[in-house]
Amino acid sequence: MLTKKQTIINGLHQKPILIDATYTSTKINQPIIIFCHGYKGFKDWGAWNLMANAFAKAGFYFIKFNFSHNGGTVEQPIDFPDLEAFGNNNYTKELDDLKTVIDWACNSSEIQKFANTNNITLIGHSRGGGITLIKAEEDTRIKKLISLASVSDFENRMMQLYEASQWQETGVTFVENGRTKQQMPHYYQFYEDFKANQDRFNIERAAKHLNKPHLIIHGDADTSVSITESKHIHNWNTNSKFVTIENADHVFGAKHPWEHNKLPLQLNTVIQKTLNFLNE
Template identity: 65%
Template sequence: MLTQQHIVINGKHTKPIVMDVTYPENKTNLPIIIFCHGYKGFKDWGAWNLMAKQFAEAAYCFIKFNFSHNGGTVEQPIDFPDLEAFGNNNYTKELDDLESVIDWVFNNDDIKAITDPNNLSLIGHSRGGGITLIKAEEDNRIKSVVSLASVSDYARRMDALCDLEAWKQNGVTYILNGRTHQQMPHYYQFYEDFIANEERLTIKRAVLNLKIPHLIIRGNDDTSVLIDEAKNLHQWNPNSELIIIDGANHVFGASHPWEKEVLPEHLSDVVKKCIYFLKTK
């Protein structure tokens, strides 16, 4: 039997962090995985809940959460009712959110009673992959990290977001969410925060200095994050392991909403490869 707890903790930037914790009952000393969603994502997107259950069935405590400024709320954690929060999000806030979740793991007596906090791994998807890599390099509590369809360069995405001069002049730029049809704002503070923290937010710098086991997984049919980004990560950290899944797309066959009771084949394969990696490193 599995248990899933829904928990709200305080973030460092006025907004709460909504998360859930999935684990097998009557087990102790469980290794911990913290999962970070990607851009325009959330913890309950698509098949992430089924993924959490598959990890828990393999005797992990699996924690996934919404970044505090991802656009969701405590009352409505799915999709983006709070576009003002979304517009005020940035990479350093996401790093702070992840740190808050890690701190909670180490300070919560109930979780400590069933887990081994000294066996903590991070898994990040897409933009969340970059966040986990930066945090894994700077926080020695993290013992291994997995990059799923991860980006390798935030600066390049910043430049591609829009015309910087127009962004500065207008104070905001908008990106269409093709699924929800919302015009999603990015306030200019996003760029200002990146420039102010560019060294820290350079994924290449973090990966070059990474000293823990690192697994890179991506599909060769990913049109959102090109395969060269995975190859860059592997080149910067030759001790990493690179797995390319033939035919897999950016979300490994999942979609939102996901109404089937089983994982898509490619995502199920991803979970199996992650479990093998984490148990053998």
């Protein structure tokens, strides 16, 4: 029988982290998966809840969470009511949030009743793919990594969007959310944080030093993040396994809201490929 529990924990940056865990309450020693959403994402986007159910049914303790500064709130976790928080987000905060969630998972006596805290896998989608790759490389508690439609270069993506001198002058730049039509701010601190931690945030460096099983999955019809980026990661990490999902877009056939009780076909394929990898 599947159980879903929601938890709120304190982040390191004055904002809470909203978490949910989906698992089978009649099993013990379940391997843990922690899922990280991407840019302009949230844990309840689209078909992510159906994905959580699928992994839980397959015997995993599946955790997903909202980054503390993703623009959501505890009261309104879907979409982006807190644009001020969104504007103050950065890669340091996301890596700190992920560490805080891992710490919580490893130290929770409630989780230990059902899960094996010595067997943790990270799954990251899009920007979350870069965050999880960096964290998997630097945190010995992580045993395996799955990258879904991952970015390969934080700096290149940042500079495609923003002209640094103008950004510094105005202190803020805005990106439109194509779905909600909100003008979403990025304060200049985002760039300053990146420059101050440039080596740590180098995905190529992390991939080359990663010595853990790594599955890379990307759709060949992704117009948001080119499949070339995952191919770069695969080339940097010679021990990784690369899977192409034919005709799949950036979210593997899902959308928000997802008003069906079945997974999109391509996302279901992603899950099956991931389960095969985890059970090897």
